[in-house]
Amino acid sequence: xxxxxxxxxxxxxxxxxxxxxxxxxxxxxxxxxxxxxxxxxxxxxxxxxxxxxxxxxxxxxxxxxxxxxxxxxxxxxxxxxxxxxxxxxxxxxxxxxxxxxxxxxxxxxxxxxxxxxxxxxxxxxxxxxxxxxxxxxxxxxxxxxxxxxxxxxxxxxxxxxxxxxxxxxxxxxxxxxxxxxxxxxxxxxxxxxxxxxxxxxxxxxxxxxxxxxxxxxxxxxxxxxxxxxxxxxxxxxxxxxxxxxxxxxxxxxxxxxxxxxxxxxxxxxxxxxxxxxxxxxxxxxxxxxxxxxxxxx
Amino acid sequence: xxxxxxxxxxxxxxxxxxxxxxxxxxxxxxxxxxxxxxxxxxxxxxxxxxxxxxxxxxxxxxxxxxxxxxxxxxxxxxxxxxxxxxxxxxxxxxxxxxxxxxxxxxxxxxxxxxxxxxxxxxxxxxxxxxxxxxxxxxxxxxxxxxxxxxxxxxxxxxxxxxxxxxxxxxxxxxxxxxxxxxxxxxxxxxxxxxxxxxxxxxxxxxxxxxxxxxxxxxxxxxxxxxxxxxxxxxxxxxxxxxxxxxxxxxxxxxxxxxxxxxxxxxxxxxxxxxxxxxxxx
Numbered sequence: 104x105x106x107x108x109x110x111x112x113x114x115x116x117x118x119x120x121x122x123x124x125x126x127x128x129x130x131x132x133x134x135x136x137x138x139x140x141x142x143x144x145x146x147x148x149x150x151x152x153x154x155x156x157x158x159x160x161x162x163x164x165x166x167x168x169x170x171x172x173x174x175x176x177x178x179x180x181x182x183x184x185x186x187x188x189x190x191x192x193x194x195x196x197x198x199x200x201x202x203x204x205x206x207x208x209x210x211x212x213x214x215x216x217x218x219x220x221x222x223x224x225x226x227x228x229x230x231x232x233x234x235x236x237x238x239x240x241x242x243x244x245x246x247x248x249x250x251x252x253x254x255x256x257x258x259x260x261x262x263x264x265x266x267x268x269x270x271x272x273x274x275x276x277x278x279x280x281x282x283x284x285x286x287x288x289x290x291x292x293x294x295x296x297x298x299x300x301x302x303x304x305x306x307x308x309x310x311x312x313x314x315x316x317x318x319x320x321x322x323x324x325x326x327x328x329x330x331x332x333x334x335x336x337x338x339x340x341x342x343x344x345x346x347x348x349x350x351x352x353x354x355x356x357x358x359x360x361x362x363x364x365x366x367x368x369x370x371x372x373x374x375x376x377x378x379x380x381x382x383x384x385x386x387x388x389x390x391x392x393x394x395x396x397x398x399x400x
Numbered sequence: 401x402x403x404x405x406x407x408x409x410x411x412x413x414x415x416x417x418x419x420x421x422x423x424x425x426x427x428x429x430x431x432x433x434x435x436x437x438x439x440x441x442x443x444x445x446x447x448x449x450x451x452x453x454x455x456x457x458x459x460x461x462x463x464x465x466x467x468x469x470x471x472x473x474x475x476x477x478x479x480x481x482x483x484x485x486x487x488x489x490x491x492x493x494x495x496x497x498x499x500x501x502x503x504x505x506x507x508x509x510x511x512x513x514x515x516x517x518x519x520x521x522x523x524x525x526x527x528x529x530x531x532x533x534x535x536x537x538x539x540x541x542x543x544x545x546x547x548x549x550x551x552x553x554x555x556x557x558x559x560x561x562x563x564x565x566x567x568x569x570x571x572x573x574x575x576x577x578x579x580x581x582x583x584x585x586x587x588x589x590x591x592x593x594x595x596x597x598x599x600x601x602x603x604x605x606x607x608x609x610x611x612x613x614x615x616x617x618x619x620x621x622x623x624x625x626x627x628x629x630x631x632x633x634x635x636x637x638x639x640x641x642x643x644x645x646x647x648x649x650x651x652x653x654x655x656x657x658x659x660x661x662x663x664x665x666x667x668x669x670x671x672x673x674x675x676x677x678x679x680x681x
Contacts, residue, residue, distance in 0.1 A: 123544070147576040148547050199574065253443045280574050283442045283603045285643030310576050313648060349578035354606070354649040354670050361674040367681075376648055380655030387661050387680055394681070 106135040106171070107193070107272050107304050108159060113168035115154055128154040130327040131168070138271065141298045141305045143315035143335075146324030147349035152308045155324070156274050159306070160196050161187055173271060192221070195265035199277040201257035210252070210260055211236065211245040217268045228267075235267035238301070239293050255286025262293055272304035273297070279314065291317065312339070312353045316374035323348060336372035355379035362386070401469050403433035403565055403597035404454060409463035411449060423449040425621040427463070433564075436591050436598045438608040438629070441618030442643035447601050450618065451567055454599070455486035468564060484513055487563030491570045493554030494547060502528075502545070502553050503538040509561040527560035530590040532582050548579035555583065559590060566591070567599045572607055580604075584611050606647045609633055609668035617644070630666035649673050 113132045119125040129151050136142055146152045157163045158170065161177060169178045172190040176182060198204050207213035211232050218228045236242045239259040244252065249260060258278055265273055275294060279287040291314055297303040307318060315321050321338040323331035325348045331338050339345065342352045342360050352360070355376060359369045362383065369386045373379040411424040423446050431437050441447045452458040453465050456472050456479040465472050472482045487509075490496070499505035506524045515523060528538060531552040537545065542553050551571070558566065571587065572580040584600075588611055591598045602608055608615055608629070615632040617624040619642035625632060633639075636646045636654060646668070653667035656677075663676035 148574075148579055255443070277574065281570075281603075283643060284605065284645035285442055287603075288645075310574075312577075349576055351577035354647060355652055357670045358649060358652065358673055358677075361670065362677060365674070365678050367677075376651035377655045380652050380661075381659055383652075383677060384656055384659030384661045387677060390681055 105138055105174070107138040107173055108134075108136040109169075109171040110134055110158075111169040113155075113158060113165045113170060115158060115163065115165050117154075128327055129158070129165070132324075132327070132329055133168075134322065134329060134332065136272070136304060136306065138304055139298070139302045140320065141295075141307070141318045143307045143309060143318035143321045144324060145309065145312075145315055145321060145338075145350055150324040150348075151327040152324055153276055154327075156196065156276050156306070156308060159272075159274060160194050161191050192268065193271045194274065195268060195270035195272070196274045196276060197258065197261050197265060197278045199280050201254045201261065201281065204261045204264075205249045205257055208249060210241065210247050210249050213249055213260055214263045214267050217264050221268065231267040231269070232263075235263040238266055238297065239263045240289075253286060254282045255289045258282065258286070258290050259293060262290070262297075266297065266301075266303075270303065272306065274306045274308070276308045277310065278307075279309070279311065287311075287314075312351050312356075313374065316353050323350065325349075335374065339374070340371050342371070358383070366390075401433060402430045402466070403468060404429065404431035404599070405464075405466040405469070406450075406453065407464045407466070409453060409460045409465060411453065411458060411461050413449075415461070422621050424453070424460070427621075427623055429616060429623055429626055431597065431599065431616075433468075433597045434591070434595050435613040436588060436600065436611055438612035438615040439599060439601045439618065440603070440605070440608060440615060440644055441624075445618040445642075446621045447618055448569065451488065451569060451599070451601060454565065454567055455488050456482045457488075484561055485563060486565045486567060487558040487561050489555055489558050489566070489568045489571060491573060494550035497542040497550060497553055500541060501539050502533065502542050505542050505553055506538075506556045506560050509557050513561060523560045523562065524556075527556040530559055530586055530593075531556040532586045548575055548582065551575065551579075551583060552586070555586070563596065565597045565599065567601075569601045570603070571600060572602070572604065580607060587611070605633070605645050609647045609650070617642070619643075630668060633668040634665040636665075 111133050113129055115129040116125040116127045144152050158165055173193045175186050175190050177187050177190050205213050206216050214232045214235055215228050218231055236245055239262050241259050279290050294305055298305045309315055316335045321335055322329050339352045339356045345352050353374050355374055356371050359371045362369050367386045369382045373382055406427055406429045409424050409427045410422055412420050412422045414420050439447050497505050503524055506527055507520055510520055510523050533552050572583055612629050614628050616626040633646045633650045639646055649670050650668050653663055653673055654665055667673045
């Protein structure tokens with residue numbers, strides 16, 4: 104599959120002023136994101152996650168290194184403003200605070216905002232808005248006041264706004280951090296569906312290990328660098344490395360880790376409570392049967 | 401004595417609008433002093449309204465709010481004292497920092513209470529210590545600190561006022577796992593050492609399970625339950641029905657029982673689950 108994003112040795116520093124030195128936020132980050140994939144990005148606060156997201160959305164341009172978005176090299180000296188604009192249309196972003204990204208008073212007007220800025224014909228906007236609202240399950244709220252919605256519903260409206268612009272890649276920057284458990288479930292469900300059914304490439308920045316476990320691949324950042332890159336099984340399979348990076352692992356992995364140290368053999372990479380319980384029960388029963396036999400002989 | 405007591409409190413926003421629904425509907429709770437109580441509920445369940453009742457930012461339409469057995473609205477003119485008694489750390493409090501140095505920012509509250517000199521200095525240092533801020537940070541600008549450190553400065557600013565009751569709205573939201581442990585661990589230490597009653601509002605069931613002695617569950621402007629933490633999270637079905645959840649480890653314990661390994665349903669931390677499983681052998 105073609106990469107929708109390709110980064111080679113990206114560096115970025117926030118400029119300093121008279122009193123402070125520039126702060127290096129990214130130092131040499133390289134990776135490829137295949138189109139249609141679902142990647143989670145983990146890292147402690149200040150590890151460079153959001154800086155990376157801002158480069159991928161082209162809010163900031165890297166100090167050095169090369170970046171391709173949807174086949175265009177936007178860091179090329181020949182890249183024109185039109186190239187960058189076109190690339191920006193392919194990558195959308197959904198932020199953390201639902202109240203910071205609703206611009207209109209009526210739900211469907213908010214969803215239409217981006218399309219209107221693209222200068223699309225009204226009939227096309229109507230079609231896209233209806234489809235986007237259906238995709239996030241908010242059709243019945245189309246004409247409702249946006250401020251009355253719950254946090255999860257507002258995030259779904261924000262997602263609809265970015266889907267309506269036909270984004271090929273959406274970056275979610277801690278988009279579930281401020282939601283209640285139900286809101287979090289709703290938004291994660293939509294994200295998974297967008298990825299599976301519509302082939303939208305998803306980059307999910309999160310502090311929730313359970314959410315990261317749903318991705319195909321996890322990038323772990325620390326001090327402006329990618330320190331781990333692999334499937335959830337691989338990344339969470341080394342809990343010590345995660346703890347050392349100030350991160351965590353899903354509770355099912357932590358349980359398996361503790362049981363393994365006590366000599367019960369259970370896999371570290373079962374993230375669903377039911378799968379984990381099945382494996383633990385089997386291992387416990389195996390061990391009991393073994394010691395039972397030992398007693399008889 | 402109960403540190404916090406609400407008796408039949410009802411409150412409606414915009415009462416003049418026909419069909420306005422109460423945000424608190426005949427709510428009664430009793431919170432014993434000295435512990436850490438969690439407050440959970442779906443968005444719009446009434447948590448924030450309840451919190452604002454406790455330090456007199458909102459006044460009940462009917463019912464009574466008592467702190468340490470005293471009706472806070474008995475003498476409305478003295479409501480300022482109530483606000484010193486019940487310290488409120490709002491969501492994302494780091495956006496409220498403003499002073500030139502960390503020490504000055506922490507000192508702002510106690511200064512307004514009339515403290516100065518050595519006593520003020522002592523309060524600032526103590527509050528910084530509880531919040532996990534090292535001495536060398538005190539003379540820095542709060543704006544040069546990391547997000548997690550800023551959050552701790554804001555917390556220290558409220559702790560320095562020596563409140564009898566400390567109320568925190570989502571104290572760990574947006575922090576990474578290590579940051580969450582630092583701030584919640586600091587709050588727990590503070591509560592245990594000073595005997596301050598703490599009320600934490602959060603959407604993180606895992607954090608609540610780790611740090612709270614008991615949990616109040618709100619749904620649709622009412623109290624659904626107020627029980628010890630283990631019991632609350634053993635009632636998974638009732639919690640999911642009102643848009644909440646239980647920690648992943650609690651779900652795992654429930655599934656384990658179905659596969660023939662019964663470690664009970666009141667499991668809410670990984671350590672406890674591991675211990676119970678090993679006991680089976």
